[in-house]
Amino acid sequence: MKEEIKEPQMIYVGKKLAYYSAFFGTMILIAYMISHAGFLIGLGLVYVLSAFVINGIFLLILLLELIYNTDYRRAYIVAIISMLLNIPLSFFYLFLVLHPIF
Template sequence: MKEIKEPQMTYVGRKLAYHSAFFGTIILVAYLISHANFLIVLGLMYLLSAFVINGIFLFALLVELMYKTAQWRAYMIAILSMLLNIPLSLFYFFIVSHPLFLS
């Protein structure tokens, strides 16, 4: 039986989504522990850069999906993994900004 290999783009996409969520969580936890204001700036810069990098890679995955429809499941898993970072980052933003709106 021939083993179907996962496309490298989908592997990289899933890893990029995982690492984006991981580093965002590290910044959030560091802020919640220390309440250092520079972590807010770092988090916003990270959010912007992760949005641009993930957005470009997401677009590349969508384009490649159009040409390689035989492995659509692998591409959809990678795309959904990347899209799950959007509500996660909005939730993190709400956690950090919520005390600012109460005061």
């Protein structure tokens, strides 16, 4: 019987962190689009800055893990790409919020 090889925990956490970062950012955007409450812009900016720091630190950890643990290279790359996809998503959300101003 084959034994299932589990991925390292860091890969799982990286994917979940990317997912939840995008999810909560989207929820803040939807709440702002519905209500146009000004405090949500401030909340969104604080969220983006804090998510940037947390995701950035974790991204560096994943890059170091990728260098030292080459057995799961593909899985690390997928986790890193999923984290990096939040960057253009944030710019798109910023465009949606600031577009009516300009």
